[in-house]
Amino acid sequence: xxxxxxxxxxxxxxxxxxxxxxxxxxxxxxxxxxxxxxxxxxxxxxxxxxxxxxxxxxxxxxxxxxxxxxxxxxxxxxxxxxxxxxxxxxxxxxxxxxxxxxxxxxxxxxxxxxxxxxxxxxxxxxxxxxxxxxxxxxxxxxxxxxxxxxxxxxxxxxxxxxxxxxxxxxxxxxxxxxxxxxxxxxxxxxxxxxxxxxxxxxxxxxxxxxxxxxxxxxxxxxxxxxxxxxxxxxxxxxxxxxxxxxxxxxxxxxxxxxxxxxxxxxxxxxxxxxxxxxxxxxxxxxxxxxxxxxxxxxxxxxxxxxxxxxxxxxxxxxxxxxxxxxxxxxxxxxxxxxxxxxxxxxxx
Amino acid sequence: xxxxxxxxxxxxxxxxxxxxxxxxxxxxxxxxxxxxxxxxxxxxxxxxxxxxxxxxxxxxxxxxxxxxxxxxxxxxxxxxxxxxxxxxxxxxxxxxxxxxxxxxxxxxxxxxxxxxxxxxxxxxxxxxxxxxxxxxxxxxxxxxxxxxxxxxxxxxxxxxxxxxxxxxxxxxxxxxxxxxxxxxxxxxxxxxxxxxxxxxxxxxxxxxxxxxxxxxxxxxxxxxxxxxxxxxxxxxxxxxxxxxxxxxxxxxxxxxxxxxxxxxxxxxxxxxxxxxxxxxxxxxxxxxxxxxxxxxxxxxxxxxxxxxxxxxxxxxxxxx
Numbered sequence: 001x002x003x004x005x006x007x008x009x010x011x012x013x014x015x016x017x018x019x020x021x022x023x024x025x026x027x028x029x030x031x032x033x034x035x036x037x038x039x040x041x042x043x044x045x046x047x048x049x050x051x052x053x054x055x056x057x058x059x060x061x062x063x064x065x066x067x068x069x070x071x072x073x074x075x076x077x078x079x080x081x082x083x084x085x086x087x088x089x090x091x092x093x094x095x096x097x098x099x100x101x102x103x104x105x106x107x108x109x110x111x112x113x114x115x116x117x118x119x120x121x122x123x124x125x126x127x128x129x130x131x132x133x134x135x136x137x138x139x140x141x142x143x144x145x146x147x148x149x150x151x152x153x154x155x156x157x158x159x160x161x162x163x164x165x166x167x168x169x170x171x172x173x174x175x176x177x178x179x180x181x182x183x184x185x186x187x188x189x190x191x192x193x194x195x196x197x198x199x200x201x202x203x204x205x206x207x208x209x210x211x212x213x214x215x216x217x218x219x220x221x222x223x224x225x226x227x228x229x230x231x232x233x234x235x236x237x238x239x240x241x242x243x244x245x246x247x248x249x250x251x252x253x254x255x256x257x258x259x260x261x262x263x264x265x266x267x268x269x270x271x272x273x274x275x276x277x278x279x280x281x282x283x284x285x286x287x288x289x290x291x292x293x294x295x296x297x298x299x300x301x302x303x304x305x306x307x308x309x310x311x312x313x314x315x316x317x318x319x320x321x322x323x324x325x326x327x328x329x330x331x332x333x334x335x336x337x338x339x340x341x342x343x344x345x346x347x348x
Numbered sequence: 349x350x351x352x353x354x355x356x357x358x359x360x361x362x363x364x365x366x367x368x369x370x371x372x373x374x375x376x377x378x379x380x381x382x383x384x385x386x387x388x389x390x391x392x393x394x395x396x397x398x399x400x401x402x403x404x405x406x407x408x409x410x411x412x413x414x415x416x417x418x419x420x421x422x423x424x425x426x427x428x429x430x431x432x433x434x435x436x437x438x439x440x441x442x443x444x445x446x447x448x449x450x451x452x453x454x455x456x457x458x459x460x461x462x463x464x465x466x467x468x469x470x471x472x473x474x475x476x477x478x479x480x481x482x483x484x485x486x487x488x489x490x491x492x493x494x495x496x497x498x499x500x501x502x503x504x505x506x507x508x509x510x511x512x513x514x515x516x517x518x519x520x521x522x523x524x525x526x527x528x529x530x531x532x533x534x535x536x537x538x539x540x541x542x543x544x545x546x547x548x549x550x551x552x553x554x555x556x557x558x559x560x561x562x563x564x565x566x567x568x569x570x571x572x573x574x575x576x577x578x579x580x581x582x583x584x585x586x587x588x589x590x591x592x593x594x595x596x597x598x599x600x601x602x603x604x605x606x607x608x609x610x611x612x613x614x615x616x617x618x619x620x621x622x623x624x625x626x627x628x629x630x631x632x633x634x635x636x637x638x639x640x641x642x643x644x645x646x647x648x649x650x651x652x653x654x655x656x657x658x659x660x661x662x663x664x665x666x667x668x
Contacts, residue, residue, distance in 0.1 A: 069391075107437075
């Protein structure tokens with residue numbers, strides 16, 4: 001009986017914590033409800049291979065962001081993207097949809113508190129400007145927010161590929177301070193991005209309600225009976241797709257570099273011409289030289305934005321990382337199979 | 349008396365005035381329920397109002413062309429009002445239905461779910477409402493189905509039962525009602541759910557206390573874990589076969605469920621043996637390893653190149 005009272009007391013304490021739970025502690029890990037993981041997987045599968053997005057609902061308690069509910073955003077294809085009028089209409093429709101959805105979810109006692117968003121794209125191809133801009137928006141309105149990135153293709157080949165990301169403080173500050181086109185290499189170097197990186201990954205945990213665990217045991221869906229395909233079942237296709245995506249990203253990156261090199265050439269040429277003019281001017285009329293210098297400097301070509309090439313090189317880095325992480329165990333499992341075959345007694 | 353009433357099958361069969369064709373049970377109706385649909389139902393139950401004895405909602409999914417196989421892929425909750433005759437919050441139900449249709453127009457409402465251990469006197473009325481308002485009955489013979497999920501945890505079983513609700517009219521006294529005929533429901537995770545479900549099942553292991561950390565990358569440790577798992581499965585199979593053999597030698601009668609399990613195990617084993625790697629596969633594997641290593645090299649090279657590029661761009665960046 002005594003133990004029961006202890007539990008009752010604990011339960012009350014926890015309840016109080018919930019109410020005091022609005023914390024300012026930075027989020028260090030993400031806890032995803034089993035239901036949410038499956039909902040994201042289904043949304044991604046329904047519209048595969050298109051990328052999908054949706055909202056994450058929940059709350060953050062003592063540095064753990066608990067995601068307990070989610071709902072899909074409307075597909076972009078349905079929004080008229082042709083002109084501004086349409087876009088406004090679509091945005092309004094979108095807002096209605098979201099308001100209605102939140103109202104409904106609140107009525108069934110879900111946590112109707114937005115804590116971030118999810119994005120699902122095959123091959124973990126997510127580092128684009130729209131993605132970081134979106135996350136920057138979220139981090140402005142909800143400082144603790146994260147984006148859950150789901151990879152349907154990687155999830156087919158092995159373990160659940162659900163990762164949580166935030167923008168690093170340095171990158172967030174840079175995006176907020178400058179428009180996309182004014183982020184040049186000087187701004188990048190000054191922001192400290194080279195040390196801190198663009199995004200940080202947070203560890204993800206899956207959480208079950210007790211009744212979910214009960215269901216799994218009752219339906220004999222236990223860790224031993226669910227057979228997720230071993231990585232390697234579809235090794236070649238998966239690796240080929242990744243290698244292709246890597247090459248494409250590198251192509252794009254080469255394009256960005258060419259653009260940068262083109263600008264650099266034009267800049268050097270114009271700068272040399274300007275210096276020559278100024279040099280002449282200083283000798284003829286030093287008083288007017290300063291004004292002319294300013295005037296000419298404004299005519300120099302602007303450095304192209306650095307954001308795309310930054311994102312592309314990080315995207316290529318992602319592909320490399322994933323390939324590394326996928327290949328090492330795949331090689332290992334092939335080697336294991338070889339040993340197993342060798343150990344088998346010959347039948348013939 | 350015109351109130352809808354619930355009648356059991358034997359009662360109906362006793363009743364001579366029953367219209368014959370209304371009771372024609374669908375010959376081979378079967379349903380597969382995805383893990384997501386069940387988890388939605390359980391989530392609804394977990395977040396119920398503190399004094400709510402049960403929750404109900406709609407089942408979403410697709411029908412096979414002949415209408416005999418149902419794929420229940422999703423579910424959404426519906427609010428019940430305590431003090432009205434028709435207990436359903438109609439506005440809520442319609443809004444939710446419309447919202448769900450906007451992100452997936454392929455899925456239709458196939459029926460409704462309720463938590464509880466048995467059908468009760470409100471079931472026919474709710475069923476009538478769902479069939480009249482949400483369930484798409486366009487086309488041929490389609491009646492709504494009902495899924496009863498026993499969340500009471502009163503026994504060791506969290507049972508999932510399926511019923512098809514057929515309308516009946518007895519000629520003798522004109523009672524209108526519903527007869528709920530059980531039909532087989534299989535809890536079958538869809539392919540895209542497997543990897544997620546594996547993580548969920550890992551969290552369900554008692555010592556994990558309902559939490560499972562996702563590995564950020566699949567590493568050698570995971571391979572080791574999987575091989576261990578495989579060993580467990582093989583051990584369990586051997587134990588099972590030995591126990592069955594012992595039972596057969598002792599001439600114990602086998603129940604239908606046991607026979608079905610044994611049959612399934614046999615088929616699975618046959619598949620495993622057929623898929624076994626043998627010596628002829630080794631040459632192919634060698635090729636594969638070579639390919640994999642090439643890609644690994646490519647990735648490593650790409651990385652080096654990028655590091656150089658970054659150095660050139662920022663280390664020697666053009667300063668104005």
